[in-house]
Amino acid sequence: MALTVGIDVGTGAVKTALFEINGDKITWIDRQTDRIRNRQPFTLAENAFDYLLEKNGYTRDDIDYIATTGDAESIPYSTGHFYSMTTHARGALYLNPDARSLLDIGALNGKAISMSDKGKVLKYKMTSQCASGSGQFLENIARYLGIGQDEIGGLSEQADDPEVVSGICAVLAETDVINMVSRNISAANILKGIHISMAGRLVKLLKSLKVTEGVVMCTGGLALDSGLVLALNEAMARSKMDMPVVSHEDSIYAGAIGAAIWGAFRHEKLTELENMAKAS
Amino acid sequence: MATREEITNRCQALYDDLDFTAARKWKDAEPGRHVIGYMPMYVPREIIHAAGMMPLGILGGGDQLEVIQGDAYYQSYICRIPRSTIELLLTDRLDFVDGMLFPSICDVIRNLSGMWKLLRPDVYAHYFDVPQNYMRDVGGEFYIHELNVLKEDLEKISGNKVTNEALKNSIELYNENRRLTRKLYKFRADYPWLAPSSEVYLINRAGMVIPVEDHNILITDYIDAAKQEDRPKRDNSRVVISGSFCEQPPINLIKSIEISGCYVVDDDYMLVNRWFAKPVPTDIDPMQALSYTFLEASVKMPSCFEPNEDIKGQFLVDLVRETNAEGVIFAAASFCDPALLERPILQDVLNQVDIPHISFKYAENTGQMQPIREQAGTFADSIKLWS
Numbered sequence: 001m002a003l004t005v006g007i008d009v010g011t012g013a014v015k016t017a018l019f020e021i022n023g024d025k026i027t028w029i030d031r032q033t034d035r036i037r038n039r040q041p042f043t044l045a046e047n048a049f050d051y052l053l054e055k056n057g058y059t060r061d062d063i064d065y066i067a068t069t070g071d072a073e074s075i076p077y078s079t080g081h082f083y084s085m086t087t088h089a090r091g092a093l094y095l096n097p098d099a100r101s102l103l104d105i106g107a108l109n110g111k112a113i114s115m116s117d118k119g120k121v122l123k124y125k126m127t128s129q130c131a132s133g134s135g136q137f138l139e140n141i142a143r144y145l146g147i148g149q150d151e152i153g154g155l156s157e158q159a160d161d162p163e164v165v166s167g168i169c170a171v172l173a174e175t176d177v178i179n180m181v182s183r184n185i186s187a188a189n190i191l192k193g194i195h196i197s198m199a200g201r202l203v204k205l206l207k208s209l210k211v212t213e214g215v216v217m218c219t220g221g222l223a224l225d226s227g228l229v230l231a232l233n234e235a236m237a238r239s240k241m242d243m244p245v246v247s248h249e250d251s252i253y254a255g256a257i258g259a260a261i262w263g264a265f266r267h268e269k270l271t272e273l274e275n276m277a278k279a280s
Numbered sequence: 281m282a283t284r285e286e287i288t289n290r291c292q293a294l295y296d297d298l299d300f301t302a303a304r305k306w307k308d309a310e311p312g313r314h315v316i317g318y319m320p321m322y323v324p325r326e327i328i329h330a331a332g333m334m335p336l337g338i339l340g341g342g343d344q345l346e347v348i349q350g351d352a353y354y355q356s357y358i359c360r361i362p363r364s365t366i367e368l369l370l371t372d373r374l375d376f377v378d379g380m381l382f383p384s385i386c387d388v389i390r391n392l393s394g395m396w397k398l399l400r401p402d403v404y405a406h407y408f409d410v411p412q413n414y415m416r417d418v419g420g421e422f423y424i425h426e427l428n429v430l431k432e433d434l435e436k437i438s439g440n441k442v443t444n445e446a447l448k449n450s451i452e453l454y455n456e457n458r459r460l461t462r463k464l465y466k467f468r469a470d471y472p473w474l475a476p477s478s479e480v481y482l483i484n485r486a487g488m489v490i491p492v493e494d495h496n497i498l499i500t501d502y503i504d505a506a507k508q509e510d511r512p513k514r515d516n517s518r519v520v521i522s523g524s525f526c527e528q529p530p531i532n533l534i535k536s537i538e539i540s541g542c543y544v545v546d547d548d549y550m551l552v553n554r555w556f557a558k559p560v561p562t563d564i565d566p567m568q569a570l571s572y573t574f575l576e577a578s579v580k581m582p583s584c585f586e587p588n589e590d591i592k593g594q595f596l597v598d599l600v601r602e603t604n605a606e607g608v609i610f611a612a613a614s615f616c617d618p619a620l621l622e623r624p625i626l627q628d629v630l631n632q633v634d635i636p637h638i639s640f641k642y643a644e645n646t647g648q649m650q651p652i653r654e655q656a657g658t659f660a661d662s663i664k665l666w667s
Binding site for chain 1: 516539540654657658660664665666
């Protein structure tokens with residue numbers, strides 16, 4: 001049995017997950033999400049970590065493996081760090097055992113990843129440097145339009161005549177949006193246009209991985225944007241890719257979940273090696 | 281005793297100093313002192329030292345030097361170290377150097393010796409050749425001749441006679457330096473969380489620009505200080521770095537590899553500090569001792585000539601096993617022929633015994649670390665989870 005914590009420091013939020021893992025039995029004990037909002041991510045991570053332990057009656061000494069992922073490499077109390085693709089793949093598999101690929105859509109970029117049925121990353125592609133395909137860009141546009149982030153998905157789904165924005169450059173895309181506002185295009189159609197643009201880029205990445213089976217899981221900060229998930233499914237259909245794109249209410253935790261599960265795996269392996277060394 | 285932090289801060293300052301202030305101060309401390317610069321990978325520093333001079337390792341300009349004039353001297357498909365070395369020369373940062381040695385490593389460094397002669401015809405510049413034949417009566421004799429030519433040249437510059445006694449004294453000092461460097465590497469391989477690769481690199485690098493006597497004390501102090509500190513051990517993968525023996529990666533790249541989840545347990549940075557696997561004997565003629573040790577006990581590295589095809593690359597497998605490493609990262613400077621031409625051969629040898637490896641290229645001024653972190657991080661994960 002291993003008690004593990006996964007800490008995922010992203011660009012927009014810090015996600016922390018506490019797990020108890022005994023062989024194949026995986027129990028997710030508790031979780032915590034903190035939006036960064038100009039605060040120090042490592043302080044948020046440590047506070048969340050201590051909060052979860054105290055809330056569940058544990059101390060730091062009870063934790064067998066503190067696994068970090070994302071931008072958390074330098075957290076000093078971490079037992080080990082896993083790269084975000086590794087943890088998102090494992091997290092996606094935990095949330096949906098049929099997942100064989102995933103779209104990790106975060107604040108700064110998006111990644112398409114194909115994986116094995118054990119969660120091993122097989123191939124990946126990443127969006128280019130430009131922010132036009134990122135969550136941060138979408139957040140900025142929503143702010144300009146005076147729309148709350150939780151309203152984006154619902155509004156986008158109501159669009160009746162979307163106008164597509166530039167998928168290449170965030171500056172051009174912002175100019176497109178300003179023009180649309182001056183032409184009285186509705187917020188719903190603007191947001192849908194952005195979703196279509198983002199979905200087109202992400203599906204293109206997925207297609208280049210030649211994934212043909214299983215479910216495409218959405219993870220990362222934008223996974224809960226229902227408008228984007230809808231646009232992704234539409235883009236998949238246009239690209240003649242016969243796989244459903246699905247999300248999960250806990251998709252935002254995929255990195256932290258994957259880190260905690262891999263942490264338990266490593267804990268077991270290291271204990272085995274230690275015992276072998278003692279025996280010899 | 282200085283703390284680990286104080287020692288590494290001092291080394292960082294030496295690393296950052298592109299004016300070589302420490303070497304200038306050494307030279308100015310007494311009249312008649314001379315400084316001889318040398319490029320990677322190996323020169324017999326004992327002879328320079330025995331002539332009363334200070335050997336100064338020149339490893340290019342790193343990522344803090346803007347190369348403006350240096351680019352005009354080399355084609356775009358040439359590595360960066362000769363450009364930044366020319367830049368150091370043309371910006372008078374090496375104006376205190378009384379001579380330069382260009383060891384036989386590749387055509388680019390050979391050409392650099394020619395450039396130096398054209399640009400500074402009044403300063404001694406010597407292309408230092410080494411034997412490719414490893415028999416004592418052939419390559420050994422040739423090398424003794426080369427060593428004697430160098431000795432006579434240095435005697436003329438310094439005005440000091442290089443006696444056998446002075447040479448034996450210098451050999452003993454450098455034997456100690458190599459022993460301590462190996463001790464430092466062994467300490468890091470045993471306790472990589474106590475001696476991070478970036479710190480070991482800086483300690484090693486300091487040996488390029490300070491007198492060997494000071495460097496010996498520095499290494500000893502660092503090991504003692506690092507042993508006393510309690511630093512957390514992390515679940516990292518143990519890797520060997522191969523291919524960085526000439527143009528050096530920026531310190532941020534070395535840090536990035538470590539931060540992404542790798543403990544570097546061996547590398548081939550600055551091989552001159554541990555070139556010989558055993559001490560140079562002091563009970564025979566010093567030139568013979570230097571020559572025969574070069575033939576028979578030079579460090580086994582990709583950059584070193586290996587006449588026996590059957591065992592080519594085996595040294596890397598041995599190194600991985602000796603250090604309990606779990607994989608190899610081939611990190612070579614862009615356009616580095618010696619490293620990049622050997623790489624496929626070495627990769628093949630590793631594949632035969634299932635040692636995982638990745639490879640990438642860098643330049644001494646590489647600034648974008650994200651792709652390196654991505655590669656090193658996923659490599660560390662694959663070792664930990666799937667190896």
